[in-house]
Amino acid sequence: xxxxxxxxxxxxxxxxxxxxxxxxxxxxxxxxxxxxxxxxxxxxxxxxxxxxxxxxxxxxxxxxxxxxxxxxxxxxxxxxxxxxxxxxxxxxxxxxxxxxxxxxxxxxxxxxxxxxxxxxxxxxxxxxxxxxxxxxxxxxxxxxxxxxxxxxxxxxxxxxxxxxxxxxxxxxxxxxxxxxxxxxxxxxxxxxxxxxxxxxxxxxxxxxxxxxxxxxxxxxxxxxxxxxxxxxxxxxxxxxxxxxxxxxxxxxxxxxxxxxxxxxxxxxxxxxxxxxxxxxxxxxxxxxxxxxxxxxxxxxxxxxxxxxxxxxxxxxxxxxxxxxxxxxxxxxxxxxxxxxxxxxxxxxxxxxxxxxxxxxxxxxxxxxxxxxxxxxxxxxxxxxxxxxxxxxxxxxxxxxxxxxxxxxxxxxxxxxxxxxxxxxxxxxxxxxxxxxxxxxxxxxxxxxxxxxxxxxxxxxxxxxxxxxxxxxxxxxxxxxxxxxxxxxxxxxxxxxxxxxxxxxxxxxxxxxxxxxxxxxxxxxxxxxxxxxxxxxxxxxxxxxxxxxxxxxxxxxxxxxxxxxxxxxxxxxxxxxxxxxxxxxxxxxxxxxxxxxxxxxxxxxxxxxxxxxxxxxxxxxxxxxxxxxxxxxxxxxxxxxxxxxxx
Amino acid sequence: xxxxxxxxxxxxxxxxxxxxxxxxxxxxxxxxxxxxxxxxxxxxxxxxxxxxxxxxxxxxxxxxxxxxxxxxx
Numbered sequence: 219x220x221x222x223x224x225x226x227x228x229x230x231x232x233x234x235x236x237x238x239x240x241x242x243x244x245x246x247x248x249x250x251x252x253x254x255x256x257x258x259x260x261x262x263x264x265x266x267x268x269x270x271x272x273x274x275x276x277x278x279x280x281x282x283x284x285x286x287x288x289x290x291x292x293x294x295x296x297x298x299x300x301x302x303x304x305x306x307x308x309x310x311x312x313x314x315x316x317x318x319x320x321x322x323x324x325x326x327x328x329x330x331x332x333x334x335x336x337x338x339x340x341x342x343x344x345x346x347x348x349x350x351x352x353x354x355x356x357x358x359x360x361x362x363x364x365x366x367x368x369x370x371x372x373x374x375x376x377x378x379x380x381x382x383x384x385x386x387x388x389x390x391x392x393x394x395x396x397x398x399x400x401x402x403x404x405x406x407x408x409x410x411x412x413x414x415x416x417x418x419x420x421x422x423x424x425x426x427x428x429x430x431x432x433x434x435x436x437x438x439x440x441x442x443x444x445x446x447x448x449x450x451x452x453x454x455x456x457x458x459x460x461x462x463x464x465x466x467x468x469x470x471x472x473x474x475x476x477x478x479x480x481x482x483x484x485x486x487x488x489x490x491x492x493x494x495x496x497x498x499x500x501x502x503x504x505x506x507x508x509x510x511x512x513x514x515x516x517x518x519x520x521x522x523x524x525x526x527x528x529x530x531x532x533x534x535x536x537x538x539x540x541x542x543x544x545x546x547x548x549x550x551x552x553x554x555x556x557x558x559x560x561x562x563x564x565x566x567x568x569x570x571x572x573x574x575x576x577x578x579x580x581x582x583x584x585x586x587x588x589x590x591x592x593x594x595x596x597x598x599x600x601x602x603x604x605x606x607x608x609x610x611x612x613x614x615x616x617x618x619x620x621x622x623x624x625x626x627x628x629x630x631x632x633x634x635x636x637x638x639x640x641x642x643x644x645x646x647x648x649x650x651x652x653x654x655x656x657x658x659x660x661x662x663x664x665x666x667x668x669x670x671x672x673x674x675x676x677x678x679x680x681x682x683x684x685x686x687x688x689x690x691x692x693x694x695x696x697x698x699x700x701x702x703x704x705x706x707x708x709x710x711x712x713x714x715x716x717x718x719x720x721x722x723x724x725x726x727x728x729x730x731x732x733x734x735x736x737x738x739x740x741x742x743x744x745x746x747x748x749x750x751x752x753x754x755x756x757x758x759x760x761x762x763x764x765x766x767x768x769x770x771x772x773x774x775x776x777x778x779x780x781x782x783x784x785x786x787x788x789x790x791x792x793x794x795x796x797x798x799x800x801x802x803x804x805x806x807x808x809x810x811x812x813x814x815x816x817x818x819x820x821x822x823x824x825x826x827x828x829x830x831x832x833x834x835x836x837x838x839x840x841x842x843x844x845x846x847x848x849x850x851x852x853x854x855x856x857x858x859x860x861x862x863x864x
Numbered sequence: 865x866x867x868x869x870x871x872x873x874x875x876x877x878x879x880x881x882x883x884x885x886x887x888x889x890x891x892x893x894x895x896x897x898x899x900x901x902x903x904x905x906x907x908x909x910x911x912x913x914x915x916x917x918x919x920x921x922x923x924x925x926x927x928x929x930x931x932x933x934x935x936x937x
Contacts, residue, residue: 583909680930775920782923788930835916838909 220593221567222531223853225556226538227253227524230549235516235523238541238549243509246857247537249565250527253517254557257524266516266523276514279507282332286500289339292346293489293496328506331499338492345485352478359471365449366464368424372414373464376428384428385437386449386464391423399446403427406436424449512856526554528565528853561709564589566850573645574599576638584838585848592705592845594837601694601841602642602833607649608687609787609829611676612794614661615822616650619643643826661818662794676784677791684784691780691840692729695773696722698844705845717761718844720754721773727751728774776840782832790828793821875929882925889918 226248230238242248257263268276326334369386376384389395396415403411411429418424429437441448455463517524529537534553541551556564566586568578570593577599587593610616627640658665658672666672676683699722706715731747733739751770758766801814897911 584913585909681934684927684930778924778927779920781927782919785923785926831912831916832919835913835919838913839917 219569219596220587220589220591220850221569221853223528223564223567223589224531224534225526225528225554225560225564226534226551227526227554228541228549228551229522229524230545231522232518234545234548235513238545239509239513241541241544243505243857245537245540247529247533247855248527248857249529249853250512250515250525250856251563251565252515253524253526254560257526258517262519263517263524264519266513266518268510268514272510272513276507276510278332279328279503279510282335283500283503283507285339286335286496286503289335289342289496290500292342292485293493296486296489297493326499326502328502331502334495334499335503338488338496341488342485345481345488349478349481349485352474352481355470356474356478359467359474362467363471364418365422365424366468368416368418369426369449369464370468372416372424372426375414376426381431382428383431383434383437384426385441387425387427387441387446388418388449389423389425389446390421391417392421395444395446396423396425399444402440402444403429403437406440407433508856527856530567530853561590562588563851565853567853568593568595570595570599576641577602579635579638580642580834580837583834584842584846586850586852588847588850590709591847591850592701594842594846597697597701597841598837599645602837603646603649605783605833605836606646606829607651607653608690608783609832610650610790610825611653611657611787612659612661612790612825613651613654613665614659615794615825616647616652616654618822619647619650619826623647643830646830657791659791659794662791662798662821664794664798667798676787677795680784680788683787684781687780687783688777689729690783691777691836692725694780694836694841695776695844696725698841699725702845705847713761717758720758720761721769721844724751724754724758724770724773725777727754728777776843779840780836782836786828786832790821790825793824794818797821871932871935875932878928878932879922879925882922882928886918886922889921890915893918 228238228242242250252258365386365388376382389399396413400413403413407429410433411427413425413427415423415425427437438448440446455466458466538551538553541549566589568581568586570578574596577595580598580602581587581593581595607616623640623643627637627644630636630640654660656673657676658670660668660670663677674683699718702718703715703722706712706718727747727750730739731744731751734741734744734747755766755770758769762769797814797817797820800817801810804810804813893915897915900907901911
């Protein structure tokens with residue numbers, strides 16, 4: 219249901235503004251909105267502006283918040299990995315210890331929070347920077363890996379001597395330049411040289427040319443003139459002799475991954491230890507910024523301020539009494555009578571009892587209903603599990619879905635969305651088991667082989683099941699129209715109410731005609747029902763003009779759309795039966811069982827997805843369309859991110 | 865026998881053509897929907913509705929096929 223809201227206004231002196239805002243913030247029930255136009259247009263009333271100091275503070279807070287968001291992108295995934303168990307045991311243990319210690323709600327100020335965020339962010343940035351540099355170095359050295367692997371055995375063959383020099387070169391084998399090069403080197407060095415060569419791969423050959431030191435300039439010139447590519451070392455090693463550079467690279471290639479691992483572990487440790495503190499500081503900064511944003515949206519005169527907002531009706535009087543008690547006559551707080559047009563901007567707070575509450579997520583998935591209309595969550599909670607069960611209707615699948623969703627709900631109990639969705643599935647799986655018993659289905663037709671009794675065999679009774687589905691559609695849509703009529707009257711939309719009443723009668727006349735045609739009602743009623751349907755379309759024409767015939771057709775299509783309950787239900791049992799047949803096909807029993815399990819898993823995944831989507835579609839498109847007014851404004855009270863539960 | 869064959873072809877065409885039509889419509893809606901989702905992820909509920917609307921076609925095709933095959937010969 220949609221919680222009733224009261225509108226209140228608060229007027230007080232500037233001197234009390236900070237104190238009152240702090241109280242409202244602590245109470246956390248007032249949804250503040252900009253004042254109505256008539257207040258803004260009153261002489262002497264203007265928008266309150268922030269002082270230069272406050273503006274600077276706001277800019278600073280925005281900067282820190284942006285920095286914090288960037289840091290959070292790094293440390294949050296590490297925190298989440300703790301929950302998935304992807305963290306070494308000792309670290310995990312330390313983290314949880316730390317987590318419980320820092321969870322104490324000791325208050326810290328904005329300055330401390332800012333300093334803490336900056337300190338942690340700088341540490342994270344530095345570590346990230348170091349990791350990035352190592353990654354770059356590693357990627358550079360990896361490019362030398364092949365050549366190094368080829369050259370390192372050659373280097374061991376070269377004896378150390380202060381009178382010798384050597385140059386590493388790479389040659390493309392297909393150009394076969396080695397004989398010519400050897401000839402040229404022999405000419406330059408007068409035969410005092412040696413070449414060590416080794417294949418790098420199919421195309422490339424690595425060579426080390428050793429020669430007396432005095433020939434070094436001529437040899438270098440020769441390589442340059444012949445366009446021979448000398449082995450160039452990375453910039454940081456360029457000044458080293460080739461041999462030493464190669465040794466350094468090989469050594470670093472072994473050391474760098476260890477260094478990186480160490481840095482990554484430090485980063486993890488930092489995230490584990492500081493995440494809780496960081497989030498607390500983040501929230502403090504965010505809340506302070508929100509407070510300042512609210513300040514900048516206030517109106518008032520030279521000496522007073524004015525603010526207005528919405529409070530759930532049940533909390534209104536305690537809120538007003540507390541303000542009066544605390545500020546005496548210095549603050550004027552009044553309950554306002556909202557204008558009729560304000561119903562469109564009144565914030566919406568949904569509140570439903572325990573079993574129904576998880577289905578609020580499905581309503582929100584579409585949109586929030588407007589204030590003053592109808593919250594469809596209870597109806598969704600009533601029909602969604604039934605339709606889901608009717609489509610899937612299998613004891614085996616139902617039990618698996620129940621167990622899996624029970625486990626998921628327990629495992630991720632801290633995550634509200636997952637908890638809600640698994641609760642919805644748990645309830646739906648109970649109906650799946652119930653209808654499975656009626657249809658006598660256990661993993662498709664497997665139940666029949668073990669003598670399971672069935673009350674309805676939907677793989678055979680397709681037409682009766684189709685008619686049953688369409689009747690459900692007719693009733694469901696009529697219920698939607700009935701709710702729509704009530705809401706239209708409440709919203710004083712007489713025209714809309716009459717249209718919906720006519721549509722309800724149109725549905726009855728169509729079903730009456732079908733019943734008369736099939737002999738369930740006296741045959742004479744057929745003509746009356748058809749004439750009634752035509753009469754209703756004519757009446758609709760006066761109210762809706764040319765859209766009326768299309769609306770009538772849409773209504774029929776809406777009802778026929780419920781045939782998907784039969785369609786997807788039949789598909790589900792046929793797919794399960796095929797999985798069972800495939801199990802029996804191979805000669806090996808083990809292979810047959812593996813194939814069977816594989817296809818049943820596929821069918822189960824499809825069996826959860828398809829009924830859920832189709833049931834949602836039936837509600838969103840066919841059912842809600844008759845009474846739902848989407849576009850409600852979400853109720854966001856000014857306070858410490860608390861959830862208001864009525 | 866001939867009659868049975870024609871009925872089977874009719875049923876196949878009813879569901880097959882409806883499925884092709886649904887696929888064409890869903891492909892276009894899906895592509896546009898993904899584009900919209902990148903801009904506004906909160907629209908997922910509405911896009912999902914738009915995406916599954918053409919499925920009525922294939923359901924009606926399936927119903928037609930079942931009725932054809934269930935017609936007494």
